[in-house]
Structure formats: structure tokens, C-alpha cells
Amino acid sequence: MKVIVIGAGLGGLLSAAKLSGSGYEVEVFERLPMTGGRFTNIDIKGYQLTTGALHMIPHGPTGPLAQLLEEVGADVIIERDEGMAFMRIFEDIENNIYEDVPFGKFGKTFSLWNRIKLALFMITTRKNPPKDCSFAEWLSRNFDTPLAYQMADSFCGWALSLKAADVPAEEVFEIFENLYRYGGPGVPIGGCKAVTDALADVVRSNGGTMYTDKEVSEIIIKDGKASGVIIDGQKYPADLVISNIGHNFTHDLCKDVDISEEHQQYLDRIKVTKPSAGVKICLAANEPLIGHGGVLFTPSARLVNGINEVTNIDPDLAPQGKHLVMAHQTTQWERTPYLEDEIDLGIKDLEEIFAGKDFEVLLTQSYYNGWPVNRSSSGSDIGNTTPIEGLYVVGDGAKGKGGIEVEGVALGVRNTMKLILDN
Numbered sequence: 104m105k106v107i108v109i110g111a112g113l114g115g116l117l118s119a120a121k122l123s124g125s126g127y128e129v130e131v132f133e134r135l136p137m138t139g140g141r142f143t144n145i146d147i148k149g150y151q152l153t154t155g156a157l158h159m160i161p162h163g164p165t166g167p168l169a170q171l172l173e174e175v176g177a178d179v180i181i182e183r184d185e186g187m188a189f190m191r192i193f194e195d196i197e198n199n200i201y202e203d204v205p206f207g208k209f210g211k212t213f214s215l216w217n218r219i220k221l222a223l224f225m226i227t228t229r230k231n232p233p234k235d236c237s238f239a240e241w242l243s244r245n246f247d248t249p250l251a252y253q254m255a256d257s258f259c260g261w262a263l264s265l266k267a268a269d270v271p272a273e274e275v276f277e278i279f280e281n282l283y284r285y286g287g288p289g290v291p292i293g294g295c296k297a298v299t300d301a302l303a304d305v306v307r308s309n310g311g312t313m314y315t316d317k318e319v320s321e322i323i324i325k326d327g328k329a330s331g332v333i334i335d336g337q338k339y340p341a342d343l344v345i346s347n348i349g350h351n352f353t354h355d356l357c358k359d360v361d362i363s364e365e366h367q368q369y370l371d372r373i374k375v376t377k378p379s380a381g382v383k384i385c386l387a388a389n390e391p392l393i394g395h396g397g398v399l400f401t402p403s404a405r406l407v408n409g410i411n412e413v414t415n416i417d418p419d420l421a422p423q424g425k426h427l428v429m430a431h432q433t434t435q436w437e438r439t440p441y442l443e444d445e446i447d448l449g450i451k452d453l454e455e456i457f458a459g460k461d462f463e464v465l466l467t468q469s470y471y472n473g474w475p476v477n478r479s480s481s482g483s484d485i486g487n488t489t490p491i492e493g494l495y496v497v498g499d500g501a502k503g504k505g506g507i508e509v510e511g512v513a514l515g516v517r518n519t520m521k522l523i524l525d526n
Contacts (some may be wrong), residue, residue: 107132107332107339109319109356110347112140113509114498116302117516118345120175123309125524130341131306132334134318138303140347141474141499142509144296147466149422151294152385155470157429158413158420159398160298161262161507162281163289168513177301182416183289187397190254191456196403199458206287206400209254217246229283232276239268253402260408260433261400262507264381264476274482277505285510290396290416322346322356322494329494332356343493343523349478349500350376350485357491366490376483376500378475380439382406384449386428388462391415393428406432406445407452428462439471477502481511487519495519 106122108115111133123129137143141155151158160168163183172179188206204212210221224245233241238259242251255267262278263270291297303313321333322344331340346353350373360366384407386392393399396416400409407430414426421427432449434442446467470476478500479485487501503514 104128104342105130105340106343106345107341108345108347109322109332109353110134110140110498111138111299111303111313111315112347112498113142113299113302114501114512114516115140115345115347116299116306117171117175117513118347118497118519119311120177120302120305120309121171121516121520122523123306123311124175129306129309129311130339131311131313132317132319132332132339133313133315136316138313138315139296139299141470142295143299144294147385148387150385150387150425150427150465151296151420152427152466153295153429155476156295156509157383157411157431158290158294158417158427159288159411160291161288161510162285163287166281166285166513167503167506167510167517169289171513171517172298172301175302175305177298177305179298179301180292181289182292182396183287184396184416186287187395188287188400189397190257190400190402192250193403196455199455201403203399206398212250213246213248217248217251220245228276229280232280233272236272237268238270238272238275239266241272242267250402254400257400257402257404257408260381261398261431263481264379264431264433264470265480266433266435269480271482274505278507281505281507281510288398288411290413292417294413294417294420319356321358322353324357324359324491327361328492343495345495345497345519347496347498349378349498350489350496351478351500353489353494353496357494360491363490369485369490372485376479376485377436378472379477379480380434380436380471381469381476382432382434382442382445382449383468383470384430384432384446384453385465385468386430386453386462387421387465388412388426388428388460389424390461391426392457392460392462401452401456404452404456406449407456408432410453410456433476434469434471442469442471477508481507484511484515487515487522495522
């Protein structure tokens with residue numbers, strides 16, 4: 104059988120690698136002049152910055168992405184700095200007085216009564232996670248400390264590029280469960296590009312074909328089934344089509360479709376799906392700023408949600424003796440017209456967090472609309488199938504439940520592969 108994959112981002116490449124290794128004839132079409140999408144490197148002054156992600160895999164060498172990479176034979180090394188996630192709690196931000204509290208012990212900052220409730224909820228919510236409310240709403244019902252909301256916004260902002268008020272509580276608790284199950288983050292040696300390049304190598308070695316600078320203008324629908332694509336007026340037939348560009352953009356490519364009641368319900372669902380937006384600020388440092396290869400959450404900051412310093416694990420991501428530090432902050436949808444103001448506030452946060460440290464801003468990057476953090480914000484994903492037979496959607500527009508960023512992409516791809524290969 105022949106499969107066409109639209110988009111050579113992480114989800115598309117994972118799908119192509121798996122199917123090409125399972126005996127399928129695979130062609131991948133990418134509209135950009137490079138593969139990797141928002142998961143590859145760009146060189147700025149000798150620093151390996153990224154097109155999107157932060158050179159970090161949320162569950163490191165033991166999570167869904169690492170498992171899938173190993174399964175398809177991608178040669179990627181992922182290293183984890185064990186236990187290295189902290190909440191930086193400022194007592195006096197003007198005088199730079201703070202405590203870095205280990206992520207697993209954040210409750211020590213709470214009152215005795217809130218610590219007791221936290222211990223109880225850590226047990227009960229694993230069996231009965233809350234439903235039908237946002238994470239912020241759940242917190243408001245159970246904790247009376249503002250710091251809990253700040254911590255929640257910091258975690259959700261870093262992990263999902265959303266406020267706690269915009270994430271279903273059920274999704275957050277599934278994420279917590281995955282943290283118990285798989286552990287914390289790791290860094291792929293060589294950065295994001297090492298992952299997507301390895302996957303592209305697997306596709307080619309399995310006999311698959313990769314095309315860049317090839318934009319799909321239409322998905323061919325014949326008798327209600329996806330049967331290929333059109334590029335520059337030329338038809339490319341296929342038995343299956345897998346799209347890595349999200350449900351909305353995928354449907355826009357389907358020109359000849361009869362809209363049934365089921366199909367209209369699908370359209371109504373994707374119409375209200377919102378991408379998540381955010382800003383990344385990349386710093387070049389002449390000294391370690393956080394001193395470890397994990398995550399520094401920043402609940403005391405105005406906008407910055409979290410920071411990493413991946414050169415503590417892979418020094419080759421920066422010039423010799425230098426460090427690459429990346430900060431992320433969520434951007435509320437109504438604030439996207441004011442991104443310059445958002446960036447300025449984020450830089451002020453970093454100047455306060457790293458007061459007296461030797462660093463400079465290398466690059467600021469914004470992600471929204473057609474180039475977002477996630478095409479579907481976490482908790483709003485609608486799955487990998489479409490009403491059109493033989494047409495599937497993967498990537499950050501169709502993540503698996505409880506999957507942080509690229510882990511969600513991997514979970515969605517695994518679900519799609521099960522649907523195809525078990526059929």
C-alpha cells in the first residue's frame with residue numbers, strides 16, 4: 104500500500120518512519136525547504152537555537168517519544184538530569200532573594216492545612232481525577248493560597264503554553280500521571296535536529312521518499328475516500344493520506360466533499376479548536392544561569408513561565424565555554440496583537456531573575472496563528488481520524504491525552520499507527 108504524508112514535522116516523520124518500516128510505500132511532501140518543522144535547529148552566532156521546541160523532551164529517555172524513536176530504529180541519544188526541576192520562589196525580587204524549591208516538594212511553601220489537603224489530593228486524584236472544570240477552577244475550590252495559582256500557571260505555561268484557566272483539570276491530572284509513569288525531561292544530544300534528521304534517515308533507509316519545497320494544494324477525494332494529493336497541478340495517487348498540518352488546514356485541502364451530518368459535527372468541533380500561542384526568548388550566557396539540565400519554573404515572574412539551560416547536558420549546542428538558555432512564556436490569544444510588549448515584559452522578567460549575571464538576548468521568537476506552539480491547545484484535541492476514509496491527522500493538532508508537547512505528538516502517532524496497522 105502507498106501512503107502520502109503531508110508535512111515533514113515530527114508527527115509526519117514519526118508516521119513515515121513507522122509505516123515505511125512496516126512495508127508501506129511512503130512519500131513525504133514538505134512545503135518548506137527543510138525537514139523538521141518546528142522541531143529542528145537554526146544556527147545563530149554558533150548557538151544551536153530551534154525553530155520551535157526547546158531542545159527538551161518532556162519525559163526524557165523513558166517517555167512515549169523515546170519509545171517510538173527506538174521502535175522505528177532512529178539513532179537518538181536522550182540524556183536526563185535526574186531530579187532537576189525547581190520552582191524559583193522570590194521572597195524579595197528587587198534584592199534577588201529567592202529559594203529554588205524542588206518541583207516534587209513545592210508544597211513546602213504552603214500552610215500546614217494546605218499541605219495536608221495536598222497530600223490527600225495526591226492520593227485521591229490518581230484514582231478519581233476531577234472532570235468538567237478547568238485546572239484553575241479546581242484549585243480555587245481546594246486551595247486558598249495565591250502561590251498555588253502562580254505555580255499552576257507557571258507549569259501549564261511552560262508545558263502547554265496555556266494558563267491554568269484554559270486547561271481542563273482532567274488533562275492536567277493525566278499529565279501528572281504520565282510524570283509518575285515516565286519521569287521528567289531530557290535533552291536529545293544534538294538538539295531537536297538530531298531527532299528529526301534521524302527519523303528522515305530511517306524513512307530513506309526504508310525506501311521512503313522525502314520531498315521539500317513541495318506544497319500540497321489539494322487532497323484528492325474519490326467516492327468519499329482520500330486517494331492522493333495534488334502538487335503544482337500534478338496528481339500523486341495513494342491508498343492513505345496522513346496530514347501533519349492539523350485538522351483545520353487538512354480539511355481546507357479537501358475540495359470535493361459531501362457534507363453529511365457526521366461530517367458537519369466534525370466541522371463544528373474543529374471550528375472552535377484554538378491553537379496555543381507563546382514567546383520564546385533565547386539567551387547567550389558567559390556563565391551558567393541555572394546550573395542544571397532540567398527546568399526552572401518561575402511562578403513569581405510577570406510573564407516568563409519557565410527556563411532551561413540545555414548546554415549543561417549538551418555543551419555543543421553553544422560555542423565553547425558559553426551557555427544557551429531558553430525561556431518560554433504563554434501568550435493569551437487576545438494579546439497576540441501586542442507581542443512586542445509581551446516580549447519586553449519577558450525580557451524584564453529575565454533581567455530580574457538573572458540580576459548580576461553575564462548574558463545577552465540572542466533572539467526572540469513568537470508562535471501563533473499558522474505557526475503556533477500547538478495547532479490544538481492541550482485538552483482540545485479531537486483525535487486522529489476524520490470523516491473521510493483513509494485520511495488521518497497527526498502532529499500537535501492531534502495529540503494523545505495527557506501528552507506534553509512532543510510526547511502528545513508521539514501518543515497521537517502511536518494511536519494512528521494502531522488504527523492503520525491493526526486494520
